[in-house]
Amino acid sequence: xxxxxxxxxxxxxxxxxxxxxxxxxxxxxxxxxxxxxxxxxxxxxxxxxxxxxxxxxxxxxxxxxxxxxxxxxxxxxxxxxxxxxxxxxxxxxxxxxxxxxxxxxxxxxxxxxxxxxxxxxxxxxxxxxxxxxxxxxxxxxxxxxxxxxxxxxxxxxxxxxxxxxxxxxxxxxxxxxxxxxxxxxxxxxxxxxxxxxxxxxxxxxxxxxxxxxxxxxxxxxxxxxxxxxxxxxxxxxxxxxxxxxxxxxxxxxxxxxxxxxxxxxxxxxxxxxxxxxxxxxxxxxxxxxxxxxxxxxxxxxxxxxxxxxxxxxxxxxxxxxxxxxxxxxxxxxxxxxxxxxxxxxxxxxxxxxxxxxxxxxxxxxxxxxxxxxxxxxxxxxxxxxxxxxxxxxxxxxxxxxxxxxxxxxxxxxxxxxxxxxxxxxxxxxxxxxxxxxxxxxxxx
Amino acid sequence: xxxxxxxxxxxxxxxxxxxxxxxxxxxxxxxxxxxxxxxxxxxxxxxxxxxxxxxxxxxxxxxxxxxxxxxxxxxxxxxxxxxxxxxxxxxxxxxxxxxxxxxxxxxxxxxxxxxxxxxxxxxxxxxxxxxxxxxxxxxxxxxxxxxxxxxxxxxxxxxxxxxxxxxxxxxxxxxxxxxxxxxxxxxxxxxx
Numbered sequence: 001x002x003x004x005x006x007x008x009x010x011x012x013x014x015x016x017x018x019x020x021x022x023x024x025x026x027x028x029x030x031x032x033x034x035x036x037x038x039x040x041x042x043x044x045x046x047x048x049x050x051x052x053x054x055x056x057x058x059x060x061x062x063x064x065x066x067x068x069x070x071x072x073x074x075x076x077x078x079x080x081x082x083x084x085x086x087x088x089x090x091x092x093x094x095x096x097x098x099x100x101x102x103x104x105x106x107x108x109x110x111x112x113x114x115x116x117x118x119x120x121x122x123x124x125x126x127x128x129x130x131x132x133x134x135x136x137x138x139x140x141x142x143x144x145x146x147x148x149x150x151x152x153x154x155x156x157x158x159x160x161x162x163x164x165x166x167x168x169x170x171x172x173x174x175x176x177x178x179x180x181x182x183x184x185x186x187x188x189x190x191x192x193x194x195x196x197x198x199x200x201x202x203x204x205x206x207x208x209x210x211x212x213x214x215x216x217x218x219x220x221x222x223x224x225x226x227x228x229x230x231x232x233x234x235x236x237x238x239x240x241x242x243x244x245x246x247x248x249x250x251x252x253x254x255x256x257x258x259x260x261x262x263x264x265x266x267x268x269x270x271x272x273x274x275x276x277x278x279x280x281x282x283x284x285x286x287x288x289x290x291x292x293x294x295x296x297x298x299x300x301x302x303x304x305x306x307x308x309x310x311x312x313x314x315x316x317x318x319x320x321x322x323x324x325x326x327x328x329x330x331x332x333x334x335x336x337x338x339x340x341x342x343x344x345x346x347x348x349x350x351x352x353x354x355x356x357x358x359x360x361x362x363x364x365x366x367x368x369x370x371x372x373x374x375x376x377x378x379x380x381x382x383x384x385x386x387x388x389x390x391x392x393x394x395x396x397x398x399x400x401x402x403x404x405x406x407x408x409x410x411x412x413x414x415x416x417x418x419x420x421x422x423x424x425x426x427x428x429x430x431x432x433x434x435x436x437x438x439x440x441x442x443x444x
Numbered sequence: 445x446x447x448x449x450x451x452x453x454x455x456x457x458x459x460x461x462x463x464x465x466x467x468x469x470x471x472x473x474x475x476x477x478x479x480x481x482x483x484x485x486x487x488x489x490x491x492x493x494x495x496x497x498x499x500x501x502x503x504x505x506x507x508x509x510x511x512x513x514x515x516x517x518x519x520x521x522x523x524x525x526x527x528x529x530x531x532x533x534x535x536x537x538x539x540x541x542x543x544x545x546x547x548x549x550x551x552x553x554x555x556x557x558x559x560x561x562x563x564x565x566x567x568x569x570x571x572x573x574x575x576x577x578x579x580x581x582x583x584x585x586x587x588x589x590x591x592x593x594x595x596x597x598x599x600x601x602x603x604x605x606x607x608x609x610x611x612x613x614x615x616x617x618x619x620x621x622x623x624x625x626x627x628x629x630x631x632x633x634x635x636x
Contacts (some may be wrong), residue, residue, distance in 0.1 A: 186601040212599035259564040278575035280568045300567030348562035
């Protein structure tokens with residue numbers, strides 16, 4: 001059934017058709033189940049916290065269990081342990097109803113209480129308080145207001161505040177990830193570019209193709225995705241507005257068009273081009289003027305550009321010295337590349353932490369490809385992942401966590417690891433494979 | 445009476461379910477963007493400086509020649525290598541001879557790697573393999589306008605599996621015949 005363009009026939013038929021269409025879309029969306037989270041490692045002594053069910057405001061709250069989403073977020077970080085609901089001594093929804101001793105007795109250091117209310121304009125308000133069970137002190141009180149469909153995002157914002165108050169690090173729960181889902185058996189596979197909440201829920205199909213889709217990259221404002229698509233049977237780079245689906249092809253030159261990376265100011269894309277003769281070099285495309293400038297010039301493979309946070313240099317992979325290693329080059333004319341990695345025979349796919357203190361990469365560790373971080377000041381390298389075929393590291397915008405892809409048996413899954421290596425979790429697709437993740441920026 | 449109440453409750457549940465499902469749709473906004481035709485590849489292609497054999501002309505696949513070695517369209521490679529060797533040498537030689545004697549025949553060389561290592565770096569390795577086959581074809585008499593290349597890296601495996609047996613089948617260049625150039629067409633299609 002196709003939606004039609006006529007706008008004035010408000011017939012019952014049309015409503016019925018739209019409802020049927022909406023329901024079938026709903027069914028299709030439901031068939032794509034959320035990614036399933038499994039915590040693979042956590043800190044030895046997670047912070048015990050009780051997230052009490054929030055007072056509902058039916059029907060505007062859509063039945064969403066806000067406290068459940070918050071508990072899921074915090075436990076998923078590996079740094080918190082939520083108190084099971086059946087062990088809660090009471091169900092307060094206001095800070096002044098919290099009897100600290102009872103919660104301390106149940107083993108919780110902190111208590112979160114909250115309530116939902118429906119405002120006159122139909123939007124939903126989420127009010128919550130974070131209480132120290134030991135002292136009774138109110139550590140945070142905040143309200144988030146939004147539409148029913150934004151309630152899940154509001155719940156993630158509650159998690160962000162709690163995480164920051166207790167750990168001192170800004171939470172990144174209210175952010176999104178993009179990744180590629182692949183199903184079918186080679187050589188007949190389908191590729192889908194998906195955007196989801198950072199916890200893998202609330203999936204949104206951006207693009208679907210019978211040819212590969214790869215290398216999604218977020219614009220700094222979080223509105224656009226750049227990616228590579230082979231839908232024309234050659235590679236091309238596109239930029240697409242996530243909210244509307246509107247897109248633009250920005251590079252379909254002869255040969256390879258790959259590895260797009262937005263400059264920090266959002267006006268340029270670094271990308272890899274190879275031309276007819278197949279020599280991969282890095283270029284910078286000005287998205288406003290369409291002018292293209294060449295950044296590297298070497299007969300080796302130069303690819304996987306990643307901008308430094310100040311936008312003055314670009315890190316990239318090159319095998320100019322025989323094996324792939326990471327280099328840095330200034331964007332000013334005539335700049336010469338400087339080698340950054342020296343350990344081992346395979347260091348590729350650089351990504352910089354937002355504060356520039358860490359370089360993440362794929363490194364060959366024995367016979368295993370793993371995610372490592374190099375301290376940019378000291379050069380010390382630490383291997384963070386434990387898989388056999390780990391790749392595509394991408395920093396959370398708070399710099400505390402990396403998302404990457406791994407192969408778990410015969411399945412491609414996404415995984416996260418904290419940059420201190422202490423906590424990790426896995427996001428499994430219920431069917432098909434997931435790969436090539438990119439963590440989006442903080443929301444507005 | 446109680447039956448009426450439960451009916452009403454049932455209706456409410458259905459309505460809420462419908463509203464939820466609508467809400468979920470509105471928030472998900474699934475957008476399918478149909479793949480544009482091959483002509484879309486012409487936009488944004490300015491300033492490449494390369495007289496790309498990849499642009500222009502339809503990229504429709506055709507059966508191509510069938511007899512003997514020409515029926516073989518796959519060239520395999522060792523790990524981390526783009527050297528054509530063994531049977532691959534004979535396969536490439538046979539196709540070079542065919543292209544040299546059939547000026548309107550066209551091929552697309554699709555380079556692939558196994559799944560190990562980083563994705564975009566593997567695009568580079570797959571391109572290196574496609575270029576090795578391209579150079580061998582040119583050296584043996586094919587002309588530039590007959591050949592285009594594309595690298596899929598590790599994105600399009602030929603076989604499933606995650607061991608050396610599968611990897612060996614996935615490190616390959618596929619020689620794909622396209623519909624022949626129409627008579628009188630220039631050997632190298634200029635970029636539009």
